[in-house]
Amino acid sequence: MGYYTDKLAETLGMRRLELAIVEDREGQTSISAAQQPGSWHGAVSSHRRSIKHVRESLAR
Amino acid sequence: MSLNSVITAAAALQRLEGVAGVMLFKGRNTIHRQMPFSEIRADNLREIISQMLDGYRQVRRSIRQIYLEFDGGTLLIVTQDETVMLFFLTSRADADLAASAASVMLNDHAATLDRLSRDPQPAAQRSPDGIEELVVTSPRALTQITEKAGTSVNQWGAVRQCVESVLGKVMGRAQAANLVQRTITEAQITDPYRLNASDVRKLAVKVIEHVPNTSKRRQLLVELDAAMEHLQA
Numbered sequence: 001m002g003y004y005t006d007k008l009a010e011t012l013g014m015r016r017l018e019l020a021i022v023e024d025r026e027g028q029t030s031i032s033a034a035q036q037p038g039s040w041h042g043a044v045s046s047h048r049r050s051i052k053h054v055r056e057s058l059a060r
Numbered sequence: 061m062s063l064n065s066v067i068t069a070a071a072a073l074q075r076l077e078g079v080a081g082v083m084l085f086k087g088r089n090t091i092h093r094q095m096p097f098s099e100i101r102a103d104n105l106r107e108i109i110s111q112m113l114d115g116y117r118q119v120r121r122s123i124r125q126i127y128l129e130f131d132g133g134t135l136l137i138v139t140q141d142e143t144v145m146l147f148f149l150t151s152r153a154d155a156d157l158a159a160s161a162a163s164v165m166l167n168d169h170a171a172t173l174d175r176l177s178r179d180p181q182p183a184a185q186r187s188p189d190g191i192e193e194l195v196v197t198s199p200r201a202l203t204q205i206t207e208k209a210g211t212s213v214n215q216w217g218a219v220r221q222c223v224e225s226v227l228g229k230v231m232g233r234a235q236a237a238n239l240v241q242r243t244i245t246e247a248q249i250t251d252p253y254r255l256n257a258s259d260v261r262k263l264a265v266k267v268i269e270h271v272p273n274t275s276k277r278r279q280l281l282v283e284l285d286a287a288m289e290h291l292q293a
Contacts (some may be wrong), residue, residue: 003237004112009130010244011104011217012148013251019129025122051127051155 021054032058063176066169067092070145073161078153080133083146085110087178095148101253104217109137109144125159138162143173214260215291216252222287223264226280230271243267264288 005017021030028049031042043057070084070092081095085106095102116123126137136147138159145162149155166173220240227236243266244252252263268284271277 003234004108004115005128006237006241007108008105008128008135010241010252011101011108012130012133012135013253014130014132015250016131017128018131019127021125021127022123023125023127024116025124051159055129 019055019058021051023048028054030054030058063091063172066172069165069169073145073147073158073165076153076158076161078150079147079158080150081148084143085146086143086173086176088180089177090180091173091176100215100217105135105146107217109135109146113137113139113144127155127159136162138166140166140170141174142178143176214253214255214257216255216260218291219260219264219288220252222284222291223267226268226283226287227271229283230273230276230280239270240267243270261288 002017005020009015009017017033019030019032021028023029027044027046029042029044031040033039034041041058043054045054049057066084070082071094073079074082074094081097082092083090083095083102083106084092087110088106090103090106093099093102095105112126113123123137123139125139126135128135128137134147134149134151134153134155136149136155136158138145138147140163143166145166147153147155147158147162149158223240224233224236227239231239243263247263247266249255249263252260255263264284265281268277268280271280
């Protein structure tokens with residue numbers, strides 16, 4: 001996914017991805033950029049949560 | 061087949077708070093596009109998202125929604141079968157509301173969208189009775205986005221494809237993509253789409269010049285010239 005998000009960032013004239021939530025039939029996978037460059041933290045959930053809820057939980 | 065009702069419904073989603081742009085497409089068939097930047101940039105965006113979703117389909121992962129928050133804006137991708145509703149959101153947007161509205165819209169028009177081709181359609185066939193939708197968005201939101209994305213763009217997306225295709229002969233796809241990214245960073249270029257034609261070419265050559273083997277490098281530069289020939293307008 002990093003390959004495509006790098007390309008998307010470049011196309012939009014932006015520098016980096018900060019948060020991603022991918023949702024399919026099985027649930028949600030979310031990742032968020034940590035303070036250290038290149039580090040990520042995230043979660044996998046079998047429930048469908050709102051984007052707002054996921055953002056808040058990753059910010060904690 | 062008239063797509064007016066689908067286009068009107070897609071355009072209406074742009075009026076939601078904080079939505080800077082929308083695009084509805086199926087494969088290479090752009091049904092509706094209202095983005096705050098050039099057609100080339102929007103087409104590149106559609107192409108990358110299509111490739112990403114095709115990758116998920118190949119591994120039989122049925123994606124419903126992808127939310128990508130970048131440092132300067134957010135992309136929200138809502139899918140139904142092969143149809144994609146793409147939002148370009150500012151920080152003021154309610155992404156859940158946009159996602160929910162897009163799902164409803166895609167469901168309401170599922171039968172029409174299902175019959176559509178994935179191939180690009182001539183504009184005349186898309187709107188046979190000539191209805192055009194006037195979309196008014198907040199001038200402030202548009203200013204914020206155009207400052208980031210720029211209104212005049214070059215053919216960097218197509219040039220990058222040429223470079224990656226040529227590099228693909230000596231290295232893997234991810235390695236080629238990393239090399240392009242590294243060259244852009246080293247050259248301290250913030251947005252390659254804003255370079256002039258000559259600088260785009262220099263950037264492409266600079267990427268190839270990273271190939272250490274002299275004879276391979278020479279061969280790749282010749283191939284790059286040939287690949288880029290059709291881009292010169």
